[in-house]
Amino acid sequence: MYHSVAAYAADPYQVTVRPDRFARQMRWLRRNGLRGVSMRELVRARTEGTAGRLVGLTFDDGYADFTTNVMPVLARFGFTATVFVVAGAPGGYNAWDQPGPTKSLMTAEDVRRAADAGMEVASHGLLHRALPDVDEATLASEVDGSREAVARLAGREVDGFCYPYGKAGPREVEAVRAAGYSYACAVRPSTLDSRLAIARTYVGDRDGTARLYAKWLRHRARTARGAR
Template identity: 50%
Template sequence: MPASAPPPTPAPVPAAATGSADRTRRADRPGSVPWVAMYHSVDDCSDDPYRVTVTPERLDAQLRWLHRRGLRGVGVAELLAARSRGEGRGLVGLTFDDGYADFLTNALPVLERWECGATLFVLPGRLGGENAWDPLGPRKPLLTADGIRAVAGAGVEIGSHGLTHVDLTKADDELLRAEVAESRAVLTELSGAPVEGFCYPYGTVDQRAVDAVRAAGYGYGCAIDPGGLNGVHVLPRVHIGENDTAVRLHLKYRLHRLRRRPVEGA
Protein backbone atom coordinates (compact mmCIF):
# COMPACT_ATOMS: atom_id res chain seq x y z
CA MET A 1 0.00 0.00 0.00
CA PRO A 2 1.55 3.41 -0.96
CA ALA A 3 2.43 5.87 1.77
CA SER A 4 0.04 8.75 2.29
CA ALA A 5 0.23 12.13 3.97
CA PRO A 6 -0.32 12.18 7.72
CA PRO A 7 -3.98 12.66 8.63
CA PRO A 8 -5.05 16.02 10.01
CA THR A 9 -5.10 16.50 13.77
CA PRO A 10 -8.44 15.11 14.96
CA ALA A 11 -10.98 17.35 16.62
CA PRO A 12 -11.46 16.95 20.38
CA VAL A 13 -13.57 13.93 21.22
CA PRO A 14 -16.55 14.48 23.54
CA ALA A 15 -16.10 13.00 26.99
CA ALA A 16 -19.02 10.60 26.51
CA ALA A 17 -17.51 9.26 23.30
CA THR A 18 -14.11 8.94 24.94
CA GLY A 19 -15.63 6.93 27.76
CA SER A 20 -17.31 4.61 25.25
CA ALA A 21 -14.05 4.12 23.37
CA ASP A 22 -12.21 3.40 26.62
CA ARG A 23 -14.79 0.76 27.54
CA THR A 24 -14.35 -0.86 24.11
CA ARG A 25 -10.58 -0.92 24.48
CA ARG A 26 -10.89 -2.44 27.94
CA ALA A 27 -13.25 -5.10 26.60
CA ASP A 28 -10.79 -6.07 23.83
CA ARG A 29 -7.52 -5.92 25.72
CA PRO A 30 -5.68 -9.17 26.47
CA GLY A 31 -6.95 -10.62 29.74
CA SER A 32 -10.57 -9.54 29.28
CA VAL A 33 -13.13 -12.16 28.39
CA PRO A 34 -13.22 -13.05 24.68
CA TRP A 35 -16.67 -13.56 23.19
CA VAL A 36 -16.78 -17.07 21.75
CA ALA A 37 -19.97 -18.48 20.24
CA MET A 38 -20.73 -22.19 20.44
CA TYR A 39 -22.54 -23.90 17.57
CA HIS A 40 -23.00 -27.56 16.74
CA SER A 41 -25.02 -28.75 13.73
CA VAL A 42 -26.24 -26.58 10.84
CA ASP A 43 -29.21 -28.30 9.25
CA ASP A 44 -32.97 -28.75 9.50
CA CYS A 45 -33.91 -28.37 13.16
CA SER A 46 -37.49 -29.66 13.22
CA ASP A 47 -36.29 -32.64 15.33
CA ASP A 48 -33.78 -31.14 17.77
CA PRO A 49 -34.31 -32.34 21.37
CA TYR A 50 -30.92 -31.05 22.56
CA ARG A 51 -31.21 -27.69 20.78
CA VAL A 52 -27.88 -28.15 19.03
CA THR A 53 -29.01 -27.27 15.51
CA VAL A 54 -29.45 -24.03 13.61
CA THR A 55 -30.70 -23.81 10.06
CA PRO A 56 -28.39 -22.38 7.39
CA GLU A 57 -30.81 -19.48 7.09
CA ARG A 58 -30.55 -18.69 10.81
CA LEU A 59 -26.76 -18.91 10.73
CA ASP A 60 -26.76 -16.53 7.78
CA ALA A 61 -28.92 -14.05 9.70
CA GLN A 62 -26.69 -14.32 12.78
CA LEU A 63 -23.52 -13.65 10.80
CA ARG A 64 -25.28 -10.74 9.11
CA TRP A 65 -26.00 -9.38 12.60
CA LEU A 66 -22.29 -9.54 13.43
CA HIS A 67 -21.34 -7.87 10.15
CA ARG A 68 -23.74 -4.97 10.66
CA ARG A 69 -22.13 -4.26 14.02
CA GLY A 70 -18.62 -4.24 12.66
CA LEU A 71 -17.83 -7.68 14.06
CA ARG A 72 -16.30 -10.64 12.26
CA GLY A 73 -16.17 -14.26 13.31
CA VAL A 74 -12.82 -16.06 13.36
CA GLY A 75 -11.34 -19.25 14.73
CA VAL A 76 -10.28 -19.23 18.36
CA ALA A 77 -6.54 -19.52 17.65
CA GLU A 78 -6.76 -16.51 15.35
CA LEU A 79 -8.80 -14.60 17.92
CA LEU A 80 -6.32 -15.23 20.73
CA ALA A 81 -3.32 -14.39 18.55
CA ALA A 82 -4.93 -11.11 17.47
CA ARG A 83 -5.76 -10.20 21.06
CA SER A 84 -2.20 -10.89 22.17
CA ARG A 85 -1.07 -8.31 19.59
CA GLY A 86 -3.69 -5.82 20.74
CA GLU A 87 -5.58 -6.29 17.46
CA GLY A 88 -8.64 -8.19 18.65
CA ARG A 89 -11.13 -5.36 18.36
CA GLY A 90 -14.05 -6.34 16.15
CA LEU A 91 -13.29 -10.07 16.29
CA VAL A 92 -15.40 -12.77 17.93
CA GLY A 93 -14.78 -16.49 18.09
CA LEU A 94 -16.98 -18.96 16.21
CA THR A 95 -16.81 -22.62 17.24
CA PHE A 96 -18.68 -25.68 15.99
CA ASP A 97 -18.63 -28.80 18.17
CA ASP A 98 -18.75 -32.49 17.23
CA GLY A 99 -17.66 -32.30 13.57
CA TYR A 100 -20.99 -32.93 11.89
CA ALA A 101 -20.88 -33.61 8.16
CA ASP A 102 -23.33 -30.76 7.61
CA PHE A 103 -20.57 -28.29 8.51
CA LEU A 104 -18.99 -28.88 5.12
CA THR A 105 -22.22 -28.69 3.13
CA ASN A 106 -24.27 -26.16 5.12
CA ALA A 107 -22.09 -24.07 7.44
CA LEU A 108 -18.96 -23.50 5.38
CA PRO A 109 -20.72 -21.77 2.44
CA VAL A 110 -22.41 -19.35 4.88
CA LEU A 111 -19.14 -18.62 6.67
CA GLU A 112 -17.43 -17.94 3.34
CA ARG A 113 -20.25 -15.65 2.26
CA TRP A 114 -19.60 -13.43 5.27
CA GLU A 115 -15.82 -13.87 5.13
CA CYS A 116 -15.76 -15.49 8.56
CA GLY A 117 -13.42 -18.07 9.97
CA ALA A 118 -14.22 -20.67 12.61
CA THR A 119 -12.89 -23.52 14.70
CA LEU A 120 -14.36 -26.96 14.14
CA PHE A 121 -13.90 -29.38 17.04
CA VAL A 122 -13.93 -32.96 15.74
CA LEU A 123 -13.80 -36.52 17.09
CA PRO A 124 -11.06 -38.52 15.33
CA GLY A 125 -12.23 -41.71 17.05
CA ARG A 126 -15.61 -41.47 15.29
CA LEU A 127 -14.62 -40.56 11.72
CA GLY A 128 -17.57 -41.15 9.40
CA GLY A 129 -19.71 -42.24 12.34
CA GLU A 130 -22.65 -40.56 14.00
CA ASN A 131 -23.63 -38.84 17.26
CA ALA A 132 -24.21 -42.02 19.24
CA TRP A 133 -23.69 -40.12 22.53
CA ASP A 134 -27.09 -38.41 22.09
CA PRO A 135 -29.61 -41.06 23.19
CA LEU A 136 -32.63 -39.14 21.92
CA GLY A 137 -31.16 -38.56 18.47
CA PRO A 138 -31.75 -37.71 15.75
CA ARG A 139 -28.77 -39.50 14.24
CA LYS A 140 -26.46 -37.10 12.44
CA PRO A 141 -23.47 -38.20 10.32
CA LEU A 142 -20.01 -37.00 11.29
CA LEU A 143 -17.25 -35.92 8.94
CA THR A 144 -14.97 -38.51 7.41
CA ALA A 145 -11.19 -38.06 7.28
CA ASP A 146 -11.55 -36.65 3.76
CA GLY A 147 -14.22 -34.26 5.00
CA ILE A 148 -11.96 -32.97 7.76
CA ARG A 149 -9.15 -32.45 5.25
CA ALA A 150 -11.55 -30.53 3.01
CA VAL A 151 -12.60 -28.29 5.91
CA ALA A 152 -8.98 -27.67 6.88
CA GLY A 153 -8.14 -26.95 3.25
CA ALA A 154 -10.82 -24.25 3.26
CA GLY A 155 -8.96 -22.44 6.05
CA VAL A 156 -11.06 -23.58 9.01
CA GLU A 157 -9.12 -24.33 12.20
CA ILE A 158 -9.42 -27.97 13.28
CA GLY A 159 -9.48 -28.66 17.03
CA SER A 160 -10.01 -31.77 19.13
CA HIS A 161 -13.23 -32.68 20.91
CA GLY A 162 -11.58 -35.79 22.31
CA LEU A 163 -11.50 -39.15 20.56
CA THR A 164 -15.05 -40.34 21.16
CA HIS A 165 -17.00 -37.69 23.13
CA VAL A 166 -16.76 -38.85 26.74
CA ASP A 167 -17.11 -36.90 29.98
CA LEU A 168 -13.47 -36.32 30.94
CA THR A 169 -14.33 -35.67 34.58
CA LYS A 170 -15.41 -39.34 34.84
CA ALA A 171 -12.54 -40.84 32.83
CA ASP A 172 -9.72 -42.84 34.41
CA ASP A 173 -6.12 -41.81 33.75
CA GLU A 174 -5.63 -44.03 30.71
CA LEU A 175 -8.86 -42.94 29.03
CA LEU A 176 -8.19 -39.30 29.83
CA ARG A 177 -4.77 -39.48 28.19
CA ALA A 178 -6.17 -41.19 25.10
CA GLU A 179 -9.04 -38.74 24.70
CA VAL A 180 -6.79 -35.71 25.08
CA ALA A 181 -3.28 -36.55 23.90
CA GLU A 182 -3.96 -39.27 21.32
CA SER A 183 -6.71 -37.26 19.67
CA ARG A 184 -4.26 -34.39 19.16
CA ALA A 185 -1.66 -36.68 17.60
CA VAL A 186 -4.21 -38.24 15.24
CA LEU A 187 -5.62 -34.88 14.16
CA THR A 188 -2.19 -33.36 13.62
CA GLU A 189 -1.35 -36.18 11.22
CA LEU A 190 -4.78 -36.08 9.60
CA SER A 191 -4.96 -32.33 9.02
CA GLY A 192 -1.27 -31.73 8.38
CA ALA A 193 -1.28 -28.78 10.76
CA PRO A 194 -0.65 -28.25 14.48
CA VAL A 195 -3.76 -28.70 16.62
CA GLU A 196 -3.93 -25.88 19.14
CA GLY A 197 -7.43 -26.14 20.56
CA PHE A 198 -9.36 -28.62 22.68
CA CYS A 199 -13.07 -28.58 23.50
CA TYR A 200 -14.39 -30.40 26.58
CA PRO A 201 -17.23 -32.81 25.66
CA TYR A 202 -20.54 -31.90 27.30
CA GLY A 203 -18.82 -28.76 28.62
CA THR A 204 -17.88 -30.64 31.79
CA VAL A 205 -14.44 -29.77 33.10
CA ASP A 206 -12.38 -30.03 36.27
CA GLN A 207 -8.80 -29.20 37.17
CA ARG A 208 -7.59 -32.69 36.30
CA ALA A 209 -8.98 -32.39 32.76
CA VAL A 210 -7.48 -28.93 32.37
CA ASP A 211 -4.08 -30.21 33.49
CA ALA A 212 -4.28 -33.04 30.94
CA VAL A 213 -5.14 -30.63 28.12
CA ARG A 214 -2.29 -28.32 29.05
CA ALA A 215 0.18 -31.22 29.39
CA ALA A 216 -0.80 -32.53 25.94
CA GLY A 217 0.44 -29.29 24.41
CA TYR A 218 -2.79 -27.56 23.50
CA GLY A 219 -2.57 -23.79 23.40
CA TYR A 220 -6.14 -23.29 24.64
CA GLY A 221 -9.28 -25.12 25.70
CA CYS A 222 -12.96 -24.30 25.27
CA ALA A 223 -15.56 -25.01 27.94
CA ILE A 224 -19.07 -23.63 28.43
CA ASP A 225 -19.24 -22.36 31.99
CA PRO A 226 -15.96 -23.26 33.74
CA GLY A 227 -17.23 -22.25 37.16
CA GLY A 228 -14.33 -21.37 39.45
CA LEU A 229 -11.67 -22.43 36.93
CA ASN A 230 -9.88 -19.74 34.99
CA GLY A 231 -7.31 -19.39 32.25
CA VAL A 232 -6.85 -19.81 28.54
CA HIS A 233 -7.44 -23.57 28.81
CA VAL A 234 -11.01 -23.09 30.08
CA LEU A 235 -12.42 -20.37 27.86
CA PRO A 236 -16.15 -19.78 28.46
CA ARG A 237 -18.47 -19.84 25.47
CA VAL A 238 -22.00 -18.70 24.67
CA HIS A 239 -24.46 -21.22 23.26
CA ILE A 240 -26.09 -20.00 20.04
CA GLY A 241 -29.24 -21.71 18.82
CA GLU A 242 -32.08 -21.44 16.35
CA ASN A 243 -34.06 -19.10 18.61
CA ASP A 244 -31.27 -16.53 18.81
CA THR A 245 -32.59 -13.68 16.74
CA ALA A 246 -31.13 -10.15 16.76
CA VAL A 247 -32.50 -9.17 20.19
CA ARG A 248 -31.26 -12.34 21.89
CA LEU A 249 -27.87 -12.08 20.21
CA HIS A 250 -27.53 -8.50 21.39
CA LEU A 251 -28.29 -9.51 24.98
CA LYS A 252 -25.91 -12.47 24.89
CA TYR A 253 -23.14 -10.34 23.48
CA ARG A 254 -23.63 -7.54 26.02
CA LEU A 255 -24.13 -9.77 29.05
CA HIS A 256 -21.31 -12.21 28.41
CA ARG A 257 -18.56 -10.07 29.90
CA LEU A 258 -20.70 -9.19 32.89
CA ARG A 259 -21.14 -12.86 33.78
CA ARG A 260 -17.53 -13.95 33.44
CA ARG A 261 -14.30 -13.17 35.22
CA PRO A 262 -11.33 -11.95 33.15
CA VAL A 263 -9.43 -14.78 31.51
CA GLU A 264 -5.71 -14.65 32.15
CA GLY A 265 -3.66 -15.32 29.04
CA ALA A 266 -6.52 -14.58 26.65
Protein backbone atom coordinates in the same frame (compact mmCIF):
# COMPACT_ATOMS: atom_id res chain seq x y z
CA MET B 1 -20.84 -22.06 20.57
CA TYR B 2 -22.62 -23.85 17.73
CA HIS B 3 -23.04 -27.53 16.97
CA SER B 4 -25.06 -28.41 13.88
CA VAL B 5 -26.50 -26.21 11.11
CA ALA B 6 -29.22 -28.08 9.24
CA ALA B 7 -32.93 -28.33 8.59
CA TYR B 8 -34.66 -30.48 11.20
CA ALA B 9 -37.96 -31.90 12.35
CA ALA B 10 -36.98 -32.54 15.97
CA ASP B 11 -34.10 -31.20 18.06
CA PRO B 12 -34.50 -32.46 21.66
CA TYR B 13 -30.96 -31.47 22.68
CA GLN B 14 -31.16 -28.03 21.04
CA VAL B 15 -27.95 -28.44 19.09
CA THR B 16 -29.25 -27.44 15.64
CA VAL B 17 -29.65 -24.08 13.90
CA ARG B 18 -31.48 -23.85 10.60
CA PRO B 19 -29.29 -22.67 7.68
CA ASP B 20 -31.35 -19.53 7.02
CA ARG B 21 -31.17 -18.54 10.70
CA PHE B 22 -27.42 -19.16 10.75
CA ALA B 23 -26.93 -16.94 7.69
CA ARG B 24 -28.91 -14.15 9.36
CA GLN B 25 -26.81 -14.49 12.53
CA MET B 26 -23.60 -14.13 10.52
CA ARG B 27 -25.10 -11.11 8.73
CA TRP B 28 -25.88 -9.58 12.14
CA LEU B 29 -22.23 -9.93 13.15
CA ARG B 30 -21.01 -8.18 10.02
CA ARG B 31 -23.61 -5.39 10.28
CA ASN B 32 -22.33 -4.69 13.78
CA GLY B 33 -18.73 -4.42 12.65
CA LEU B 34 -17.73 -7.82 14.04
CA ARG B 35 -15.75 -10.54 12.28
CA GLY B 36 -16.09 -14.25 12.96
CA VAL B 37 -12.73 -15.99 13.37
CA SER B 38 -11.26 -19.25 14.59
CA MET B 39 -10.29 -19.64 18.21
CA ARG B 40 -6.65 -19.89 17.18
CA GLU B 41 -6.86 -16.44 15.61
CA LEU B 42 -8.86 -15.01 18.51
CA VAL B 43 -6.41 -16.27 21.15
CA ARG B 44 -3.49 -14.85 19.18
CA ALA B 45 -5.26 -11.50 18.76
CA ARG B 46 -6.07 -11.35 22.47
CA THR B 47 -2.37 -11.77 23.23
CA GLU B 48 -1.53 -8.97 20.79
CA GLY B 49 -4.32 -6.69 22.03
CA THR B 50 -6.09 -6.63 18.65
CA ALA B 51 -9.20 -8.73 19.37
CA GLY B 52 -11.67 -5.89 19.98
CA ARG B 53 -13.97 -6.57 17.01
CA LEU B 54 -13.40 -10.31 16.66
CA VAL B 55 -15.81 -13.08 17.65
CA GLY B 56 -14.65 -16.67 18.00
CA LEU B 57 -16.99 -19.07 16.17
CA THR B 58 -16.88 -22.68 17.37
CA PHE B 59 -18.70 -25.79 16.17
CA ASP B 60 -18.64 -28.77 18.52
CA ASP B 61 -18.78 -32.43 17.47
CA GLY B 62 -17.69 -32.02 13.85
CA TYR B 63 -21.00 -32.65 12.11
CA ALA B 64 -20.91 -33.25 8.35
CA ASP B 65 -23.13 -30.21 7.82
CA PHE B 66 -20.16 -28.02 8.79
CA THR B 67 -18.75 -28.56 5.30
CA THR B 68 -22.06 -28.40 3.43
CA ASN B 69 -24.01 -25.72 5.33
CA VAL B 70 -21.55 -23.73 7.43
CA MET B 71 -18.46 -23.23 5.30
CA PRO B 72 -20.27 -21.64 2.31
CA VAL B 73 -21.89 -19.05 4.60
CA LEU B 74 -18.61 -18.28 6.35
CA ALA B 75 -16.92 -17.84 2.96
CA ARG B 76 -19.68 -15.42 1.89
CA PHE B 77 -18.96 -13.16 4.84
CA GLY B 78 -15.19 -13.60 4.88
CA PHE B 79 -15.31 -15.40 8.24
CA THR B 80 -13.47 -18.43 9.57
CA ALA B 81 -14.25 -20.75 12.50
CA THR B 82 -13.01 -23.63 14.60
CA VAL B 83 -14.57 -27.06 14.23
CA PHE B 84 -13.93 -29.45 17.12
CA VAL B 85 -14.00 -33.00 15.75
CA VAL B 86 -14.48 -36.28 17.60
CA ALA B 87 -11.25 -37.90 16.48
CA GLY B 88 -12.25 -41.51 16.99
CA ALA B 89 -15.35 -41.40 14.81
CA PRO B 90 -14.64 -39.86 11.38
CA GLY B 91 -17.55 -40.62 9.07
CA GLY B 92 -19.57 -41.91 12.03
CA TYR B 93 -22.56 -40.46 13.85
CA ASN B 94 -23.46 -38.82 17.18
CA ALA B 95 -23.67 -41.97 19.30
CA TRP B 96 -23.52 -39.88 22.51
CA ASP B 97 -26.91 -38.30 21.70
CA GLN B 98 -28.81 -41.56 21.33
CA PRO B 99 -31.71 -41.89 21.60
CA GLY B 100 -32.26 -38.84 19.48
CA PRO B 101 -31.90 -37.66 15.87
CA THR B 102 -28.89 -39.27 14.22
CA LYS B 103 -26.45 -36.81 12.68
CA SER B 104 -23.54 -37.73 10.43
CA LEU B 105 -20.03 -36.66 11.40
CA MET B 106 -17.36 -35.27 9.11
CA THR B 107 -15.36 -37.82 7.15
CA ALA B 108 -11.58 -37.71 6.94
CA GLU B 109 -11.98 -36.04 3.55
CA ASP B 110 -14.32 -33.43 5.06
CA VAL B 111 -11.79 -32.65 7.80
CA ARG B 112 -8.97 -32.12 5.30
CA ARG B 113 -11.24 -30.03 3.10
CA ALA B 114 -12.14 -27.76 6.01
CA ALA B 115 -8.49 -27.33 6.97
CA ASP B 116 -7.54 -26.58 3.36
CA ALA B 117 -10.27 -23.92 3.25
CA GLY B 118 -8.69 -22.05 6.17
CA MET B 119 -10.86 -23.39 8.98
CA GLU B 120 -9.20 -24.41 12.22
CA VAL B 121 -9.66 -28.10 13.00
CA ALA B 122 -9.21 -28.93 16.68
CA SER B 123 -9.92 -31.80 19.07
CA HIS B 124 -13.12 -32.76 20.89
CA GLY B 125 -11.61 -35.95 22.31
CA LEU B 126 -11.66 -39.45 20.86
CA LEU B 127 -15.17 -40.64 21.67
CA HIS B 128 -16.97 -37.66 23.23
CA ARG B 129 -16.58 -38.90 26.80
CA ALA B 130 -17.18 -36.72 29.87
CA LEU B 131 -13.56 -36.47 31.02
CA PRO B 132 -14.14 -36.09 34.79
CA ASP B 133 -15.74 -39.57 34.70
CA VAL B 134 -12.82 -41.46 33.12
CA ASP B 135 -9.66 -43.00 34.57
CA GLU B 136 -6.12 -41.68 33.99
CA ALA B 137 -5.34 -43.96 31.04
CA THR B 138 -8.55 -43.04 29.25
CA LEU B 139 -8.00 -39.36 29.98
CA ALA B 140 -4.56 -39.57 28.36
CA SER B 141 -5.95 -41.21 25.22
CA GLU B 142 -8.83 -38.75 24.99
CA VAL B 143 -6.52 -35.75 25.29
CA ASP B 144 -3.12 -36.78 23.92
CA GLY B 145 -4.36 -39.45 21.55
CA SER B 146 -7.02 -37.25 20.04
CA ARG B 147 -4.55 -34.47 19.32
CA GLU B 148 -2.40 -36.84 17.30
CA ALA B 149 -5.43 -38.31 15.52
CA VAL B 150 -6.86 -34.92 14.54
CA ALA B 151 -3.46 -33.76 13.30
CA ARG B 152 -3.32 -36.80 11.00
CA LEU B 153 -6.83 -36.13 9.71
CA ALA B 154 -6.26 -32.42 9.10
CA GLY B 155 -2.65 -32.63 7.99
CA ARG B 156 -1.85 -29.77 10.37
CA GLU B 157 -0.75 -29.15 13.93
CA VAL B 158 -3.60 -29.02 16.45
CA ASP B 159 -3.64 -26.12 18.92
CA GLY B 160 -7.06 -26.38 20.55
CA PHE B 161 -9.16 -28.74 22.63
CA CYS B 162 -12.85 -28.64 23.58
CA TYR B 163 -14.08 -30.50 26.67
CA PRO B 164 -17.00 -32.80 25.80
CA TYR B 165 -20.19 -31.51 27.47
CA GLY B 166 -18.07 -28.57 28.68
CA LYS B 167 -17.05 -30.64 31.70
CA ALA B 168 -13.59 -29.98 33.14
CA GLY B 169 -11.86 -29.70 36.49
CA PRO B 170 -8.26 -29.12 37.57
CA ARG B 171 -7.20 -32.65 36.55
CA GLU B 172 -8.57 -32.30 33.04
CA VAL B 173 -7.10 -28.83 32.57
CA GLU B 174 -3.69 -30.10 33.65
CA ALA B 175 -3.95 -33.00 31.17
CA VAL B 176 -4.70 -30.55 28.36
CA ARG B 177 -1.78 -28.37 29.42
CA ALA B 178 0.59 -31.34 29.57
CA ALA B 179 -0.50 -32.47 26.10
CA GLY B 180 0.73 -29.18 24.66
CA TYR B 181 -2.51 -27.52 23.63
CA SER B 182 -2.31 -23.73 23.53
CA TYR B 183 -5.97 -23.23 24.50
CA ALA B 184 -9.11 -25.16 25.42
CA CYS B 185 -12.81 -24.34 25.37
CA ALA B 186 -15.31 -25.04 28.11
CA VAL B 187 -18.78 -23.48 28.37
CA ARG B 188 -19.37 -21.57 31.60
CA PRO B 189 -16.93 -19.14 33.26
CA SER B 190 -14.95 -20.72 36.10
CA THR B 191 -11.92 -20.22 38.30
CA LEU B 192 -9.87 -22.59 36.12
CA ASP B 193 -7.01 -21.32 33.93
CA SER B 194 -8.78 -18.92 31.57
CA ARG B 195 -6.67 -19.91 28.55
CA LEU B 196 -7.46 -23.60 29.08
CA ALA B 197 -11.13 -23.23 30.04
CA ILE B 198 -12.45 -20.49 27.76
CA ALA B 199 -16.10 -19.66 28.42
CA ARG B 200 -18.48 -19.60 25.47
CA THR B 201 -22.05 -18.59 24.80
CA TYR B 202 -24.53 -21.06 23.29
CA VAL B 203 -26.23 -19.86 20.10
CA GLY B 204 -29.47 -21.55 19.08
CA ASP B 205 -32.18 -21.51 16.46
CA ARG B 206 -34.31 -18.99 18.38
CA ASP B 207 -31.56 -16.37 18.51
CA GLY B 208 -32.53 -13.43 16.38
CA THR B 209 -31.19 -9.88 16.54
CA ALA B 210 -32.42 -8.96 20.02
CA ARG B 211 -31.40 -12.27 21.61
CA LEU B 212 -27.95 -12.17 19.99
CA TYR B 213 -27.34 -8.67 21.31
CA ALA B 214 -28.48 -9.67 24.80
CA LYS B 215 -26.26 -12.76 24.77
CA TRP B 216 -23.29 -10.71 23.59
CA LEU B 217 -23.73 -8.27 26.47
CA ARG B 218 -24.28 -11.06 29.00
CA HIS B 219 -21.19 -12.93 27.83
CA ARG B 220 -19.03 -9.81 28.18
CA ALA B 221 -20.35 -9.23 31.69
CA ARG B 222 -19.92 -12.88 32.77
CA THR B 223 -16.37 -13.16 31.47
CA ALA B 224 -15.42 -9.82 33.00
CA ARG B 225 -16.63 -11.04 36.41
CA GLY B 226 -14.68 -14.27 35.93
CA ALA B 227 -11.52 -12.32 35.11
CA ARG B 228 -11.88 -10.28 38.31
